[in-house]
Amino acid sequence: MKKPWIILSAFTLLLLGSVFTITPNATYAEESIPQERHKDKEHHHSFMDEADFKRLTNQGYTKKEILKAAHIAKFADKKIDDVLKTYKDNDSSWEKTAAHYGLDLKDLKKKCHEHKEKFLEEHKEDVIKNVAEYSGKTEAQIQSWLDKGVPLRFIVGGSAMAKASNKDLAELVKLKQAGQSFKDIKNSLNLDKEKMHTEMKVLMKMIKEDIKK
Template identity: 30%
Template sequence: MNRNWLFVGILSFSIIFSPLYISKVEAHSHPQTEERHMHFHISDQEFNNLIKKGYSRQEIFRAHFISKHSTEKNLEKILSVYKKNQSWEETAKHFGVDLEKIKQDHIKKHKQFYERNKTKIIQYLTTYTGKSATELENFLKDDVDLHFLVVAAAISKKSNTDISQIIQYKKEGKNYKDIITMLKLEPNTVFMEAKKIHKDIYKIVQE
């Protein structure tokens, strides 16, 4: 997998298969819909045809995720299996996809990427957050890894909340879903901002 998409991969996984994301997509019609399905490499025609056939946006996104890791590329076939068993885990297994293994593989590669490029990532985040390198390093001593720090930076910016407060929420035992919900943010808004951060980091790493 291209390192540029390691972060996007793991964040996509956590958001697409999150109940919070499902509820948000079902409840709202997003102006960023075209941008979102373009990100998942689904054509306008295919996306709209599936919508007309009664499939929801989150069902299409999940089916596409499974298709990326399966020999079956026909989204409607994947969706029809899901409609029969009403379980994404069982649907994934039906097409030979182990969601937990994919998640763990992404996490492993993701951590390796961060470990190799920690110094450059910290340098980037000092500019992005306005915090000193020392402050950011201190956050990492509080049971916070670089992955969380990047997402915390995105949440901080989109909610106008100091990143130290986001870190404090984590120390209190709150996870991404809890924090995003508490700050009344759209999960996709955080995803797109975190994706932007990682693209910037990747460019710096390549210099």
């Protein structure tokens, strides 16, 4: 059975705000939401095994390009290979590529956020439990931040950001409460993108595995 590992990577990128640089962890989208596979029938836009991923990287495409193409492919009901070709034919512009398929990047971003929020809320208890364990906080502390209006999405992304920057999550939450955006905080920390991506993958894997229990 092929492993839906790329789905987790996508969700991770959506949460990091990196999709289309307008940015869970997440490139291709709802597809970016961790979920169980059906054994009998697979949708070629929703999953990609490592062999296909390596095939595309061997063709010269970057990981980000492949994930973004998969995101567009999902909504355009096209093959990832076709979207990548269109991308190259359109001066490597994601805006032009999306427009070619009658899509708008802003609308895609909105849909990504909606699905991301839905996933987190549907599994809120598991998310809080794992974020608390990962960040060294108590579930009560996480809940208190939520009660004060700090978005669950920020707490998840902030946990990975805190770990990657050797900061305390509470410090980042205070910055958020003071009015700074996730992007502002991330930029101020001069984070290594790969390190943060790795931390987010670790956290999301914890959450995903707990949900499957």
